[in-house]
Amino acid sequence: MRRRCECVTEGSDETGSRTLLNTIYTELYITEGQSEEVHIQHEVRQLETASKMDALHDTPIGCQDIFKALPDQQRPIRVVLTNGVAGVGKTFSVQKFTLDWAEGLENQHVSVVVLLSFRELNLIRDEQYSLLELLHVFHPTLQKVTAEKLAVSQLLFIFDGLDESRLSLDFTHRKLLSDVTQKSSVSQLLTNLIQGNLLPSALVWITSRPAAANQIPPTCVDRLTEVRGFTDAQKEEYFRRRFSDEELSSRIISHMKTSNSLHIMCRIPVFCWITATVLEHMLTTEQRGELPKTLTDMYSHFLLVQIKRKKNKYHEGHETSPQELTEADWEVLLKLGRLAFEHLEKGNIMFYQEDLEQCGLDVTEASVYSGVCTEIFKRECVIFQKPVYCFVHLSIQEFLAAVYMFHCFTSRKRKMLEDFLKIECNESSLDGFLNRAMEKSLLSKNGHLDLFVRFLHGLCLESNQRLLVGLLGQTEISPETIQRVINNLKKMDYDKICPDRSINIFHCLMEMNDLSVYREIQEFLKSENRSKTELSEIQCSALAFMLQMSEEVLDELDILNYKTSKQGRLRLIPAVRNCRKAGMTHCGLSETHCEVLASALKSNPCHLTELDMSWNNLQESSVKLLCAGLKSPNCRLETLRLWSCGLSEISCDYLIAALKCNPSHLRELDLSNDIWSSTKNKLQDSGVKQLCGFLESPGCGLETLRLEGCGLSEISCDYLAAALKSNPSHVRELDLSDNNKLQDSGVKHLCGFLESPACGLETLRLMGCGLSKISCDYLTAALKSNPSHLRELYMYGNNLKDPDVKQLSDLQQSPDYRLENLV
Numbered sequence: 122m123r124r125r126c127e128c129v130t131e132g133s134d135e136t137g138s139r140t141l142l143n144t145i146y147t148e149l150y151i152t153e154g155q156s157e158e159v160h161i162q163h164e165v166r167q168l169e170t171a172s173k174m175d176a177l178h179d180t181p182i183g184c185q186d187i188f189k190a191l192p193d194q195q196r197p198i199r200v201v202l203t204n205g206v207a208g209v210g211k212t213f214s215v216q217k218f219t220l221d222w223a224e225g226l227e228n229q230h231v232s233v234v235v236l237l238s239f240r241e242l243n244l245i246r247d248e249q250y251s252l253l254e255l256l257h258v259f260h261p262t263l264q265k266v267t268a269e270k271l272a273v274s275q276l277l278f279i280f281d282g283l284d285e286s287r288l289s290l291d292f293t294h295r296k297l298l299s300d301v302t303q304k305s306s307v308s309q310l311l312t313n314l315i316q317g318n319l320l321p322s323a324l325v326w327i328t329s330r331p332a333a334a335n336q337i338p339p340t341c342v343d344r345l346t347e348v349r350g351f352t353d354a355q356k357e358e359y360f361r362r363r364f365s366d367e368e369l370s371s372r373i374i375s376h377m378k379t380s381n382s383l384h385i386m387c388r389i390p391v392f393c394w395i396t397a398t399v400l401e402h403m404l405t406t407e408q409r410g411e412l413p414k415t416l417t418d419m420y421s422h423f424l425l426v427q428i429k430r431k432k433n434k435y436h437e438g439h440e441t442s443p444q445e446l447t448e449a450d451w452e453v454l455l456k457l458g459r460l461a462f463e464h465l466e467k468g469n470i471m472f473y474q475e476d477l478e479q480c481g482l483d484v485t486e487a488s489v490y491s492g493v494c495t496e497i498f499k500r501e502c503v504i505f506q507k508p509v510y511c512f513v514h515l516s517i518q519e520f521l522a523a524v525y526m527f528h529c530f531t532s533r534k535r536k537m538l539e540d541f542l543k544i545e546c547n548e549s550s551l552d553g554f555l556n557r558a559m560e561k562s563l564l565s566k567n568g569h570l571d572l573f574v575r576f577l578h579g580l581c582l583e584s585n586q587r588l589l590v591g592l593l594g595q596t597e598i599s600p601e602t603i604q605r606v607i608n609n610l611k612k613m614d615y616d617k618i619c620p621d622r623s624i625n626i627f628h629c630l631m632e633m634n635d636l637s638v639y640r641e642i643q644e645f646l647k648s649e650n651r652s653k654t655e656l657s658e659i660q661c662s663a664l665a666f667m668l669q670m671s672e673e674v675l676d677e678l679d680i681l682n683y684k685t686s687k688q689g690r691l692r693l694i695p696a697v698r699n700c701r702k703a704g705m706t707h708c709g710l711s712e713t714h715c716e717v718l719a720s721a722l723k724s725n726p727c728h729l730t731e732l733d734m735s736w737n738n739l740q741e742s743s744v745k746l747l748c749a750g751l752k753s754p755n756c757r758l759e760t761l762r763l764w765s766c767g768l769s770e771i772s773c774d775y776l777i778a779a780l781k782c783n784p785s786h787l788r789e790l791d792l793s794n795d796i797w798s799s800t801k802n803k804l805q806d807s808g809v810k811q812l813c814g815f816l817e818s819p820g821c822g823l824e825t826l827r828l829e830g831c832g833l834s835e836i837s838c839d840y841l842a843a844a845l846k847s848n849p850s851h852v853r854e855l856d857l858s859d860n861n862k863l864q865d866s867g868v869k870h871l872c873g874f875l876e877s878p879a880c881g882l883e884t885l886r887l888m889g890c891g892l893s894k895i896s897c898d899y900l901t902a903a904l905k906s907n908p909s910h911l912r913e914l915y916m917y918g919n920n921l922k923d924p925d926v927k928q929l930s931d932l933q934q935s936p937d938y939r940l941e942n943l944v
Contacts, residue, residue, distance in 0.1 A: 122222070123218075123220060126219045126220040127143075140215060143220070144362075147400040151182045152349060152725075160898065184479070199325065203341065203346045203347070204328075206327055206330060206761045207514055208391030209330040209390065210350060210390045212848060214328075231324070233275075236281070237278065239284075242280075246288050249304045250304060251310075263589070266732070269407050271320060275322065277324040278314060278329075279324070283337070284330035288308045290308055290335075295790060297318055298318055313684055318525065320333060350389050350390060351387065357374050360374050372404060373401070375395060383396065383419065395514070402422075406773065411509075415632050416516075416576070417575070417578075417585055417630065420516070421589055422516065441765035448913060453594050454592055456480050456522075458521040458525025459525050460477060460480040461520075462521075463480070465569070468520065505902070516524045516844065526538075526558070527593050529541075530829055531594035551598060555606050559626070563613075563619075564618075575632045576626070576632070579624065583649070590747045607630065611657065614658050617713070619714075624662050624692075625664045627658060627663045638660055639665075643875075655684045655685065656684065657681060658686060661683070665695040668696035668698045668699055670699075671699060674700065675696065675699055676700070677702040678702070678703050681704060687708065691708060694714055695717055696878035699728060701731065702731040703718075703731065705737065706736050711740075718734075719748075719751075720750065722751060723756070729758060730760065731758070732760065733762040734766060745772075753782055759786060760789040761791070762791040766802060766803060766856050767800035773802070774808075774811055780809075781814060785820040788824045789825040789826065789827075791825075792828055793831065794859075796830050805832055807836075808831075809831075810840050813841060816842075817844045824851055824909065829857070829886070831860060831861065832862065834860075834863065835864040838870040841870075846873060849880045849883070853883045855885050856886040858886045861891045863892070864891045864892065875904065877902035880910060882910055885913070885914050888915050889928075890918075893919075893921070893925070897916075897929055898920065901929055910939065911938075913941065914940060914942070915944045927944055
């Protein structure tokens with residue numbers, strides 16, 4: 122294991138390029154828990170969100186301490202699941218852990234570390250093995266280890282790369298295995314090992330990209346961690362360790378900081394390697410030209426640097442220019458581009474020899490010329506004689522896919538374009554092609570094409586056209602065409618675009634070096650007359666991104682305060698991730714918008730303390746999404762207003778169940794109805810019964826409850842009074858106005874709560890509840906028995922005469938009672 126882990130490669134895995142791990146390893150930022158935004162954002166967007174994280178809210182963990190319980194954790198940690206975006210350093214962390222163990226430095230309580238990748242396991246997914254045989258096959262040095270020896274040894278199984286798994290991990294309908302000599306499928310072995318049926322004392326560590334991590338049930342996981350890559354300080358440390366020339370490292374660090382896109386991407390160690398490769402080449406050769414500032418610029422240069430190095434290696438070391446690359450060189454890269462594109466559409470990030478052959482790729486040719494496609498497992502999996510291939514990083518796959526699709530456009534490969542765009546492709550203009558590609562990416566649920574279309578737009582620029590002329594084809598793009606592409610981006614206004622998707626339109630403008638919107642929003646943020654400035658929809662997307670990325674948390678975001686269209690206001694919603702109070706009233710929130718709001722409630726840290734979504738007709742699916750956010754342990758919401766949101770009985774069930782999961786933060790809940798509204802909350806008596814389950818929760822700290830116009834009856838008051846009596850000390854304000862079925866019998870039940878010695882209610886609103894003098898008598902008696910709390914009592918709209926309320930008026934005048942307002 123020491124020999125296997127002491128040397129690593131960055132990028133292509135070729136003989137002679139391996140480096141001692143300890144000479145380049147830079148400590149990664151690993152935290153307990155995860156950001157929970159994995160299903161609606163491209164991984165680059167997750168990086169952008171994470172890049173401004175507040176480390177004070179996180180629990181950092183060293184990779185060597187991954188199995189060490191924190192002081193407040195009682196049970197031992199047996200199964201750890203570590204998430205992280207592609208290239209962020211999960212595999213390096215595993216290798217560092219293993220190397221330190223093998224060298225006798227850390228975790229010496231572990232007898233054997235068994236390191237297996239899902240790429241390797243895929244190769245035997247259809248075969249039958251016992252766990253003991255599996256160890257012997259993958260680690261021949263363990264051939265003499267017996268089943269009896271395994272039972273008394275402390276083993277650690279590391280399964281790296283769950284996102285690359287082609288196994289079917291079924292934790293529900295699996296065969297129970299407890300004997301390490303019993304043969305079964307590899308999938309069955311893994312599920313039984315993870316669940317503790319096989320070798321219950323064995324430790325298990327699984328790594329995965331976030332979107333695939335849900336294959337492991339949370340009940341099987343003792344610790345969930347996230348590798349977040351490099352902090353700003355760790356980025357700088359990486360470049361200083363990589364280059365002995367201090368001036369060179371300082372220039373690279375300085376340039377990285379000038380571009381927001383590059384600085385964010387350098388959270389990923391692999392991207393640091395890409396940046397270092399390109400900038401070192403450009404700064405140490407006689408190559409002229411401006412250093413790359415956009416992602417497309419950086420990847421275009423990276424591609425050329427890699428090709429040049431490969432060509433130089435095989436052609437006596439002389440420096441190669443783009444003009445010296447042959448047609449065969451470009452042809453190989455286009456085949457790689459086709460492989461990248463077809464599998465990006467399918468969601469595959471690793472390929473076997475047959476995948477390459479389907480794209481016309483000769484394996485030897487690909488390895489020699491490209492430097493981008495990597496033969497990874499030939500050395501490790503010689504027993505199976507079946508190598509596995511992948512791109513150095515997902516973003517390189519996305520870049521080559523964009524290059525290939527751009528080539529298809531310039532070469533008029535109509536069928537490929539039609540298959541991609543899903544329409545008959547009579548459109549020959551570049552702006553029309555890019556417009557359709559952007560539309561398709563915007564409709565993606567998880568944004569898997571976001572970076573791909575950024576690259577497509579960046580490839581329009583003359584500088585990148587010149588660099589990659591052999592790949593992109595001979596085409597002249599006029600300034601007028603570029604301007605039409607830019608104008609199309611600025612005018613995109615599709616109703617159903619998720620606000621997170623629309624931010625990518627702004628990024629595409631940046632890739633085209635159009636900084637006009639960025640500068641306009643900078644001026645807007647400096648302006649003292651913001652309320653008078655009308656914002657376009659693309660400006661709203663840019664504003665949402667810039668507010669979200671700001672180091673300063675916004676006190677309040679009320680989207681009605683911005684002078685823009687309805688769609689413009691909806692595009693501002695992502696900024697809710699970086700504000701304390703959010704107003705989203707009267708704006709037509711849909712399922713996609715609720716998903717973004719839920720993401721904000723799940724984010725770590727969650728800044729949001731007040732959320733007003735009143736007067737939006739929320740469907741059950743939208744409420745269910747929102748509730749996923751309310752359940753999150755990161756949620757710190759104190760005020761939730763849902764006035765006239767059309768909540769059904771099922772929606773109310775979702776809401777109350779979510780609040781019961783996380784009851785300690787909420788201080789104000791408003792589920793009231795406007796009596797004239799067509800989208801009333803259908804709380805009814807059954808909903809109140811559910812609500813009372815939340816009020817009775819031991820951790821409930823609710824202080825204000827508003828249920829105006831909710832159709833409550835005497836039964837509802839009975840439920841409420843019982844719940845409040847069982848947990849009476851928190852509620853300070855109760856509004857039951859405009860519930861005309863409440864009547865005197867309902868107030869009688871309520872007075873049981875008012876008489877409770879621990880009751881601290883200060884404000885009670887009972888306007889328009891069909892009350893008579895009898896209710897006044899009940900209330901007077903209750904207050905006399907417990908005079909120390911109520912300050913305000915509102916009862917107008919009940920046709921009460923002065924004599925009816927005289928007893929209450931007398932209490933108001935008496936110094937023995939705290940009643941100050943009687944209306």
